[in-house]
Amino acid sequence: MTTDPVKDDLHTVFSRADLGGDDRLDLMEFTMALESLGLSWTRAETQDRFERADLNRDGFISYAEFRTLLDARD
Numbered sequence: 165m166t167t168d169p170v171k172d173d174l175h176t177v178f179s180r181a182d183l184g185g186d187d188r189l190d191l192m193e194f195t196m197a198l199e200s201l202g203l204s205w206t207r208a209e210t211q212d213r214f215e216r217a218d219l220n221r222d223g224f225i226s227y228a229e230f231r232t233l234l235d236a237r238d
């Protein structure tokens with residue numbers, strides 16, 4: 165339970181995009197998450213953000229990495 169609606173929304177977006185249910189997003193799932201946030205990045209931008217967001221370079225975006233990416237956006 166949290167009182168932070170933005171955090172709740174982000175977690176909902178993350179969970180819905182996480183089709184594999186493994187608490188991490190691959191590039192396709194990551195793209196879906198961005199689309200549901202209304203972020204219209206090109207394929208190249210999405211790929212670039214994905215690689216930047218993947219801080220531990222495991223090829224997937226964890227929720228912590230997802231949060232870090234979105235907290236850092238302008």
Ligand SMILES: [Ca+2]
Binds near residue numbers: 218219223224225
């Ligand atoms: Ca990662």
